[in-house]
Amino acid sequence: MNLFDIKRIYDALSENYSPKVMIISKIDYYTGSGGEDNGSPSVFVRGYIDSQEVYFIRNLDENVYDIAGKFNIPNVEIGNSIKVLKFKHSDQVMVVYDNEFARWKKMRIIFSSIGIVGMIVFWHLMKTHKFKNNQ
Numbered sequence: 493m494n495l496f497d498i499k500r501i502y503d504a505l506s507e508n509y510s511p512k513v514m515i516i517s518k519i520d521y522y523t524g525s526g527g528e529d530n531g532s533p534s535v536f537v538r539g540y541i542d543s544q545e546v547y548f549i550r551n552l553d554e555n556v557y558d559i560a561g562k563f564n565i566p567n568v569e570i571g572n573s574i575k576v577l578k579f580k581h582s583d584q585v586m587v588v589y590d591n592e593f594a595r596w597k598k599m600r601i602i603f604s605s606i607g608i609v610g611m612i613v614f615w616h617l618m619k620t621h622k623f624k625n626n627q
Contacts, residue, residue, distance in 0.1 A: 499581040508580035514539040523611045
């Protein structure tokens with residue numbers, strides 16, 4: 493999951509997404525050394541919704557070729573179809589079967605909360621520091 497995917501965050505907030513069926517066209521595996529996702533074993537699944545190319549990425553724990561162990565998705569094979577959430581302004585989709593969207597929203601709420609608390613603490617420290625300098 494991309495932490496700073498502004499397009500999907502905007503589409504999620506404005507409800508510009510809908511369930512679609514993706515036809516899998518290619519599956520790429522990356523090992524941990526300099527792969528697509530900066531060193532973590534991952535799988536990159538490409539496909540089509542109508543004529544638009546879309547994709548999703550999963551980081552794997554141990555065996556980079558163990559798709560069945562990581563996904564809760566049946567039939568992840570080239571030529572098969574899976575149900576995904578398609579966002580209006582992004583080519584990256586989210587898989588419906590393993591409830592990725594709910595986990596993604598939860599993580600965005602957590603990261604936003606941490607950011608807000610951090611800004612409040614920073615503001616408070618700056619205010620306290622300025623007050624001490626003025627005395």
